[in-house]
Amino acid sequence: MSNSNELLKNIVGYWDGVERKQAREQVGTDFSEQKGKTASDIAKLHPKRLQLTVSEIFQDTPSTKTFRLVQSKQSLVNKPLPPFQAGQYINLYTTIDGVETARPYAISSCPTHREYYDLTVKIVDGGFVTNYLLGDEVKVGQEFSSTSPMGTFYHNPIFHGDDLVFLAGGSGGAPARSMIESALNRDSNINFHLVYGNSYENDVIFQDTFRELADKYDNFQLSEVISRPTEGYEGLTGHLSKELITELTGDASSKTFYICGPTPFNDYCVEQLKALGVEDKRMRIECNGPPKKPSCLDGWPEVVSEVDEVTVTVKGRGQFVAQAGEPLLNSLERNGYTVENACRSGECSLCRVKVLSGEVFNPPESLLRKSDKDFGWVHSCVAFPTTDIEILY
Numbered sequence: 001m002s003n004s005n006e007l008l009k010n011i012v013g014y015w016d017g018v019e020r021k022q023a024r025e026q027v028g029t030d031f032s033e034q035k036g037k038t039a040s041d042i043a044k045l046h047p048k049r050l051q052l053t054v055s056e057i058f059q060d061t062p063s064t065k066t067f068r069l070v071q072s073k074q075s076l077v078n079k080p081l082p083p084f085q086a087g088q089y090i091n092l093y094t095t096i097d098g099v100e101t102a103r104p105y106a107i108s109s110c111p112t113h114r115e116y117y118d119l120t121v122k123i124v125d126g127g128f129v130t131n132y133l134l135g136d137e138v139k140v141g142q143e144f145s146s147t148s149p150m151g152t153f154y155h156n157p158i159f160h161g162d163d164l165v166f167l168a169g170g171s172g173g174a175p176a177r178s179m180i181e182s183a184l185n186r187d188s189n190i191n192f193h194l195v196y197g198n199s200y201e202n203d204v205i206f207q208d209t210f211r212e213l214a215d216k217y218d219n220f221q222l223s224e225v226i227s228r229p230t231e232g233y234e235g236l237t238g239h240l241s242k243e244l245i246t247e248l249t250g251d252a253s254s255k256t257f258y259i260c261g262p263t264p265f266n267d268y269c270v271e272q273l274k275a276l277g278v279e280d281k282r283m284r285i286e287c288n289g290p291p292k293k294p295s296c297l298d299g300w301p302e303v304v305s306e307v308d309e310v311t312v313t314v315k316g317r318g319q320f321v322a323q324a325g326e327p328l329l330n331s332l333e334r335n336g337y338t339v340e341n342a343c344r345s346g347e348c349s350l351c352r353v354k355v356l357s358g359e360v361f362n363p364p365e366s367l368l369r370k371s372d373k374d375f376g377w378v379h380s381c382v383a384f385p386t387t388d389i390e391i392l393y
């Protein structure tokens with residue numbers, strides 16, 4: 001024992017550690033006892049499910065509404081909701097025509113307003129949830145449940161620096177509004193340039209807010225770009241090409257780019273930035289859901305069309321017919337199978353199912369681990385069955 005004590009004396013910090021342990025034992029601190037308390041504190045701050053009520057609805061543009069959500073419980077209305085980082089989203093659960101589903105939406109309000117979350121939703125042609133949310137059915141007073149805020153798309157001053165460009169397309173204006181406004185309110189050293197692409201000049205979300213911010217802050221610059229302008233429109237037009245990005249933002253090499261819009265917009269911006277030599281670590285990309293046209297991606301089997309029908313068998317539970325071009329999670333939900341999900345864009349892995357037989361197309365956004373691939377697990381939110389399949393979950 002004395003020999004080992006001699007040895008331990010030579011380990012830097014060992015006796016400090018022993019003293020701290022003894023002191024804690026004196027005051028009775030037992031971390032194993034605190035475990036439950038810590039978990040319940042975290043659950044209070046960041047509960048798994050939130051019950052929310054629509055308190056106001058704003059028609060932002062012809063294609064977009066903002067839903068202001070407050071806590072449903074009467075005693076909690078106007079009390080703070082769980083904290084979030086500007087840029088994060090919640091997954092909003094809803095039941096439409098008997099189908100239980102969910103969609104993630106970025107919180108477009110600022111984290112300083114904790115008594116509500118604003119969700120800004122843009123209609124999608126043929127979209128299941130957006131046509132419901134933006135139709136006549138959803139009114140003030142309607143209740144929804146959701147996850148707590150989540151996601152990694154937010155400004156990190158240590159890693160991202162202070163020379164920032166946000167390339168936003170359409171609904172990408174939602175996280176842009178929260179991130180830009182909160183960064184400007186907080187940090188006067190930051191330079192933020194928003195290059196905001198939209199199809200039509202009368203359909204630019206938060207146009208007035210962004211213009212007011214650009215007037216108020218010298219360190220915020222706004223460039224609006226319209227891809228389908230009406231005749232005589234005098235502003236910037238076209239797509240966010242590498243030439244336009246360079247013309248507007250100058251040397252790209254030292255900047256951090258946030259990219260958020262529909263999936264094809266994100267893919268195009270990444271391609272342009274790569275052509276400008278921007279390193280991957282300088283691009284922060286927010287996914288916007290599954291790919292819209294999976295059959296155009298590398299690896300999609302040539303003989304399969306998106307409208308081909310395949311049979312999905314859920315082992316021991318039943319089977320149904322789905323289309324190859326529809327994400328597996330969506331067809332499961334439509335047929336009454338509930339699968340946990342949050343990001344619906346391949347990142348969080350909550351929606352994993354195991355493919356026992358058949359072929360599934362996994363696009364690049366499906367962030368599968370090697371072990372998932374080896375054992376046949378797929379992220380059903382971005383998995384497309386290209387033959388008859390049998391799954392287990």
Ligand SMILES: Cc1cc2nc3c(=O)[nH]c(=O)nc-3n(C[C@H](O)[C@H](O)[C@H](O)COP(=O)(O)OP(=O)(O)OC[C@H]3O[C@@H](n4cnc5c(N)ncnc54)[C@H](O)[C@@H]3O)c2cc1C
Binds near residue numbers: 106126129325343
């Ligand atoms: C992290 C995150 C944050 C987001 N934030 C926002 C936000 O702030 N605001 C916002 O408006 N959106 C946001 N989105 C997108 C949002 O979650 C939804 O994807 C969007 O609202 C469309 O939902 P939908 O149900 O209307 O469309 P869906 O019904 O899911 O359809 C989406 C697309 O797939 C196509 N499709 C559907 N079924 C098939 C099929 N069988 N074959 C081929 N194609 C098909 C549709 O035509 C449509 O183009 C976000 C997404 C993510 C992942």
Ligand code: FES
Binds near residue numbers: 347
């Ligand atoms: S829901 Fe997150 S990976 Fe599918």
